[in-house]
Amino acid sequence: MNKEKAVVVISGWLDSTVLLYKIIDEWYEPYAISFNYWQKHSKELECAKKTCEYLWVNHKIIDVSFLKNLLDSSLLNDDEEIPEWDYKEENMKSTVVPSRNLIFSSIAIGYGQSIGAKIVALGVHWGDHTIYPDCREEFIDKLNEVAKISDWHYIELYCPFVNISKTDVVKIWKDLNVDFSLTWSCYKWGEKPCGKCGTCTERLEAFRDNWMEDVLDYN
Amino acid sequence: MNKEKAVVVISGWLDSTVLLYKIIDEWYEPYAISFNYWQKHSKELECAKKTCEYLWVNHKIIDVSFLKNLLDSSLLNDDEEIPEWDYKEENMKSTVVPSRNLIFSSIAIGYGQSIGAKIVALGVHWGDHTIYPDCREEFIDKLNEVAKISDWHYIELYCPFVNISKTDVVKIWKDLNVDFSLTWSCYKWGEKPCGKCGTCTERLEAFRDNWMEDVLDYN
Numbered sequence: 001m002n003k004e005k006a007v008v009v010i011s012g013w014l015d016s017t018v019l020l021y022k023i024i025d026e027w028y029e030p031y032a033i034s035f036n037y038w039q040k041h042s043k044e045l046e047c048a049k050k051t052c053e054y055l056w057v058n059h060k061i062i063d064v065s066f067l068k069n070l071l072d073s074s075l076l077n078d079d080e081e082i083p084e085w086d087y088k089e090e091n092m093k094s095t096v097v098p099s100r101n102l103i104f105s106s107i108a109i110g111y112g113q114s115i116g117a118k119i120v121a122l123g124v125h126w127g128d129h130t131i132y133p134d135c136r137e138e139f140i141d142k143l144n145e146v147a148k149i150s151d152w153h154y155i156e157l158y159c160p161f162v163n164i165s166k167t168d169v170v171k172i173w174k175d176l177n178v179d180f181s182l183t184w185s186c187y188k189w190g191e192k193p194c195g196k197c198g199t200c201t202e203r204l205e206a207f208r209d210n211w212m213e214d215v216l217d218y219n
Numbered sequence: 220m221n222k223e224k225a226v227v228v229i230s231g232w233l234d235s236t237v238l239l240y241k242i243i244d245e246w247y248e249p250y251a252i253s254f255n256y257w258q259k260h261s262k263e264l265e266c267a268k269k270t271c272e273y274l275w276v277n278h279k280i281i282d283v284s285f286l287k288n289l290l291d292s293s294l295l296n297d298d299e300e301i302p303e304w305d306y307k308e309e310n311m312k313s314t315v316v317p318s319r320n321l322i323f324s325s326i327a328i329g330y331g332q333s334i335g336a337k338i339v340a341l342g343v344h345w346g347d348h349t350i351y352p353d354c355r356e357e358f359i360d361k362l363n364e365v366a367k368i369s370d371w372h373y374i375e376l377y378c379p380f381v382n383i384s385k386t387d388v389v390k391i392w393k394d395l396n397v398d399f400s401l402t403w404s405c406y407k408w409g410e411k412p413c414g415k416c417g418t419c420t421e422r423l424e425a426f427r428d429n430w431m432e433d434v435l436d437y438n
Binding site for chain 1: 279281282283285286289290315316317318319320321322324325326328329330332333352353355357358361362364365368369370371372
């Protein structure tokens, strides 16, 4: 039986990397896609690339560098500091890149329609909800309705983590034998993750809640 | 009173150019945005630029050249011929760029949210419905629901031509005193429009139905 094609948006972070393993496990033929927008945390792209090479997965890195000058966010702006220590709403709001997930998903949808894929898989997870409006379940549901009718080729979104915490994603991760040394979860550029920013804090909590130690070496 | 900001997606074609005039007439402060994806009809971008200069409107041309290799369409593929003479479904289907309007709208939405705009205006019109799924009213309605919740900043789509034929767009055009020498409506690259492709045929019909002569010089 021929495998169905699945476009997987992979950032190189924990969640989307686990998702890629899951898609392969579910017997899809994956087409991974990543986005380079000169984000401060572009170390993540190296991780995405290495994971795809390791898994022998077709991988495209799309240059969307225009976003840096078009969208407003501390993640893109060189003069603005990334907030530390806390992944709470007010603290992290400056890291929102307006409609980033909408833009990346739209490109992935067009790509999927062009290659005749059955689904576009996105690694959005429950922890993103508070801060990032375009990662909420309500948003994903509405975007799915858009995806279904945006081309002659029918396609659907697949977001299995949308109601799962990062702690639970790490649980699945263990089962799938993910090489978690090839993932990144830090908002700051650096050879090693900072261990202080909101997303480092969130990752470390997820490991701790699973009684695991993170293999990454922190600053 | 301060004017509200409006992002206007301008292709340089007839419909979106009329839309820009209409947005100014409705007392918005327009921010025009165009997309360069090395389309065969990139003559349109020159037209968009000239119209924005003529109207003293802030204009960004976004490089989305990655689409050429990512999406499948006779509009992008150098080896494929653009169909001639007829704007009917089967004939024009090869010109569909999967989810092009979804992708461009998403970028415009993110831009609008970043500058605090009230609306994103799109020039989709009734004639596009049959062939381009992502120009239909049903699609626009669903995308509008997505736009409203995709960021902390609330924004809406504005598509006043979605149920209007090109013939009616030309009627409005006359009232707004649009410089229609600065518009393009041909799917083929060339110094002059071909007068044969589906969109040239459609434009010529719209003028004829209005008892007007097109100022463009055809091949």
